[in-house]
Amino acid sequence: MGRQIKRLCVMGKCEQCIVRQFSALRALDKDELMRMSNCKTSHSVKKGEALFEEGDHINGVFCIKSGICKLTKLSPNGKNQIVKFIKRGDLLGQRSLISDEAVNLSAVAIDEMEVCFIPKEEVMRFFKENSKFNAEIIKDICHDLKLADDAIVEMAQKSVKQRLAGALLEFEEEFGVDKEQYLKVSLSREEISNVVGTATESLIRMLSDFSKKGMLETNGKKIKIANRTELERVAEGF
Amino acid sequence: MGRQIKRLCVMGKCEQCIVRQFSALRALDKDELMRMSNCKTSHSVKKGEALFEEGDHINGVFCIKSGICKLTKLSPNGKNQIVKFIKRGDLLGQRSLISDEAVNLSAVAIDEMEVCFIPKEEVMRFFKENSKFNAEIIKDICHDLKLADDAIVEMAQKSVKQRLAGALLEFEEEFGVDKEQYLKVSLSREEISNVVGTATESLIRMLSDFSKKGMLETNGKKIKIANRTELERVAEGF
DNA sequence: AAAAAAATATGATATTTGTCACCTAAGTAG
DNA sequence: CTACTTAGGTGACAAATATCATATTTTTTT
Numbered sequence: 118m119g120r121q122i123k124r125l126c127v128m129g130k131c132e133q134c135i136v137r138q139f140s141a142l143r144a145l146d147k148d149e150l151m152r153m154s155n156c157k158t159s160h161s162v163k164k165g166e167a168l169f170e171e172g173d174h175i176n177g178v179f180c181i182k183s184g185i186c187k188l189t190k191l192s193p194n195g196k197n198q199i200v201k202f203i204k205r206g207d208l209l210g211q212r213s214l215i216s217d218e219a220v221n222l223s224a225v226a227i228d229e230m231e232v233c234f235i236p237k238e239e240v241m242r243f244f245k246e247n248s249k250f251n252a253e254i255i256k257d258i259c260h261d262l263k264l265a266d267d268a269i270v271e272m273a274q275k276s277v278k279q280r281l282a283g284a285l286l287e288f289e290e291e292f293g294v295d296k297e298q299y300l301k302v303s304l305s306r307e308e309i310s311n312v313v314g315t316a317t318e319s320l321i322r323m324l325s326d327f328s329k330k331g332m333l334e335t336n337g338k339k340i341k342i343a344n345r346t347e348l349e350r351v352a353e354g355f
Numbered sequence: 356m357g358r359q360i361k362r363l364c365v366m367g368k369c370e371q372c373i374v375r376q377f378s379a380l381r382a383l384d385k386d387e388l389m390r391m392s393n394c395k396t397s398h399s400v401k402k403g404e405a406l407f408e409e410g411d412h413i414n415g416v417f418c419i420k421s422g423i424c425k426l427t428k429l430s431p432n433g434k435n436q437i438v439k440f441i442k443r444g445d446l447l448g449q450r451s452l453i454s455d456e457a458v459n460l461s462a463v464a465i466d467e468m469e470v471c472f473i474p475k476e477e478v479m480r481f482f483k484e485n486s487k488f489n490a491e492i493i494k495d496i497c498h499d500l501k502l503a504d505d506a507i508v509e510m511a512q513k514s515v516k517q518r519l520a521g522a523l524l525e526f527e528e529e530f531g532v533d534k535e536q537y538l539k540v541s542l543s544r545e546e547i548s549n550v551v552g553t554a555t556e557s558l559i560r561m562l563s564d565f566s567k568k569g570m571l572e573t574n575g576k577k578i579k580i581a582n583r584t585e586l587e588r589v590a591e592g593f
Numbered sequence: 594a595a596a597a598a599a600a601t602a603t604g605a606t607a608t609t610t611g612t613c614a615c616c617t618a619a620g621t622a623g
Numbered sequence: 624c625t626a627c628t629t630a631g632g633t634g635a636c637a638a639a640t641a642t643c644a645t646a647t648t649t650t651t652t653t
Binding site for chain 2: 193196267273
Binding site: 305306307317318321322325337338 | 630631632633
């Protein structure tokens, strides 16, 4: 855990990469994409490895081709809070690049990941010269800010039980389910507790309580939502 | 509570207004300031009045000349969470303008306020044509996002007691104290509980507990920090 | 000034959540 | 395979926080 990535991979062409359609990179034209192809590097990241850590100065952004990572922040009391998940199609690192500050969160893979790294100079050039790209990036950041405000309210006003129910529903919505309906994201109990902001033991109890009440089915680490309606009611506070 | 503002005031010239130095507006040149002077409107806002409410579409930004307002969000369970305070020199509404969405928070005066309203068209024109202004606005938004991430962690990982101690210290730092060392912001117990995210009764108990232990002195609504070192220790979790 | 309304305060009690100790199952390195 | 390590799980209990009822004080309205 915590090792920085090094592994380099075969490079594909950005022009042909579908993943860019999911992010602000969709605003780039052919010339810009070709320029990007030439300066980007591709990496594979193993589960548990960090793309960057709180306090790092990164000099570029990551474009996620596959896999999922968690953005975490260490609280003064030593616990790790998961603030957000980043997945295929997302960009990572824009905020720090634009405001020219150290990153305030660590990014750790919870999956095997494939990512491309686009150097700062190139990104900032697009940012300054391509007003459509500029607007898309800013919209993303504004959206993140809105989500963060929502999260503050959620944390401050909802019980752990409500937050857990909400988190499970979000996992389903954001990452989907496999053929057997199990959530695709595979998180340890500790990681889930770091999303919800509670003690691991409390979380485990609540999970088995939800199972007892027929809202979930678990199979080892795997979790399946068995009664969405009821889980939604719990998330709303009933 | 909740009435929209109407009162118009005498207009000053933006060129001569010191307050603009505190925000992104400092990036505007003389011509731009004169143009702004001609299209802005000045308003006075009474305590308890809303500048806008969650869900509104605002078509401009506010520049705060004096006074303080709270940004609040109604949680599904009917409680009001205070997410942030806005004070003299701050701009308000940029995010919604730029991302062209409804505002996600309500802004309610906790003080008598004087504000100027600058219409959307003008702001967006500066935003598009003045790259320094553009950069300043974006930096502000990025900074807000960073603060919001911090707040999520704080809410999720700290106890109510820690959060209260932290909030009081922030009140002192952000708004200062009067000649007798009392905090300048005057919030009701309910408002403080809406900052910290707890029940009003619990908050009152904690305040008097802090007083009993010599960390605070209270006089009606007024609060004075009597032992900062100790309060800081509590905020850190000791 | 009196009455009404709102804010502050306190007690009793229930509920939620955390902590510690410990145990079992599962995965991993030698 | 076996020892070791880590994650998952449970019980007992303590601490934190919410809730409800009810004073008391302050503010506002009449």
